[in-house]
Amino acid sequence: MPLLDELQALRRDWAFALDAALARKGWTRAERETLTELLCDAAGELLSADDGDKALKALFDKHSDVDFDTDRTEGLQAIKEMAEWATGLDLGDDEGIASEEDLLQRMQQRMQAAQAEQAEREAAAPRRRKSAAEQRREAEAQQATQSVREIYRKLASALHPDRESDDQQRAHKTALMQQVNQAYEKNDLLTLLQLQLQIEQVDAAQLGAADAKRVKHYNKVLAEQLAELKAEINRVELGFRIDFRLEPGWGLKPTKLGEQAARETQRLRAELAEVKRDIGRLDDAPATKRWLKKVRRQREEEEAFDLDFDPFF
Template identity: 45%
Template structure:
């Protein structure tokens, strides 16, 4: 490929580009942007996953051990009740509900999960399994919005690997399955766009056919180009075919500028479809990342900032773990426990006010 050659319609001297020519250039640019974004996601996610496993998960193990101890200390204090007012007991119940609920899902062994589930039921005033069913329903609804498919009940939403495997299998099955009913006859415009795509491919195939080339090096080059052309045509990627034409020196920017208005309209139709498919692919990749790592669904994410997100998570978890380790030995003292519970109530109110404010502004 010759990187310096750009597939775009250059503005002729003393004239302006037509609306269709401007649209062509805009579509080419936006497709390139979406491809770059998709490549960034595909590069960033494995790096995020590897570093998270290496640096964050050990911290999570430590935090989980301390959280179990905190649940037990608070449960013992609530059972004793001596010296605790209603506000204190309510605060303990809320803290145990949050901690035990998370541990009932993530604890490493069944006995500990059962213990945490029991503590949740005692202090939440509801049943963990029933509340979990509501959470699963919300997660399945989010998956349906992101991927356009229903997640069956036998798929464990707490297992990112199982969820992603199911989604990939469903997408592959949808792509291979025959339609339930005969497809509608393509519109004339769609037929003409397909014809334009086919004509570009045929010109390439004629120019690049390796069997017609006597020079071994040139035959190898054309074989590689022909393989790319076959893949591009099979996936309806007009932009790739036009880029290959540029590489094979079958077209130049001047020829693009002289395309008929009708031909350009057909090209723009195919390119717009390609752009739409790329946008869906980027959205699905981002959605899979959000589901795998249990992130807020409306949080704006950029591949280049994923490591910043992870560093923030590591720093916050390190701080939370440090605080838990410091607080636990002090909570056996009733006055200290009551002061600590008062601080927790203030923190809860602040978080609730922040959530209410974000909700007010639709975020």
């Protein structure tokens, strides 16, 4: 984080160094245009993350054809139109949309409203006769839920703290009952079965002797629970990989994470050195002119391939 903060501060210095360079004479029209584009790209990138920097915003407005607020509004409008085209939603007027987060929230609200309307239409539509397979699946789901409910009722009856006169036992049962309630809310059959074993309502032999129909219900609930847990693991792992720049398939081991942190530190230090070098080069007009020529050529190639240009390279 200290390196990232230092890098952001240095990128800000880079934008103002470009402004100082533009104030000097001797640039061709093409060179001046490139310097201006670099400045606006750099300042705009920084302001997108933090638009509270008044001096940086004034610098952007000084060199851009349109002020930053207008530029951002136009950018949000373009994103909004693309989102409407892609989703088929009407996202309404622009009032209340000041950032991409606002736009995303508006989109989520409209999607939820559209889903609710669809559900109402489906509920009002004439109901078709369910197939035998659909009826069987619904019956199995109902029976699986009934199995969870039966175990919950047995545990609740055995662990009801108000029926216990001993204070220590009452506290123990209260704690267990909290676990039972949490497991029931999550439809967590495995935890409920473990609690049954823990309080000796059943033993392993009884579970092993359960009839095939009941075991089938248990397996169905446990399979659904397993799928939910796997999905949650994948979600947490994806967020972890994004935070630490870990590619998919890259093993999640503490020693490797330390290596990755060391590589990221090295990358940030190299980027800091590069931005410092770029700032220092602006004092050398011939070197800057050669560099600007390379920048223009790179931009032309990226535009030909429709690639995004990174103002910090």
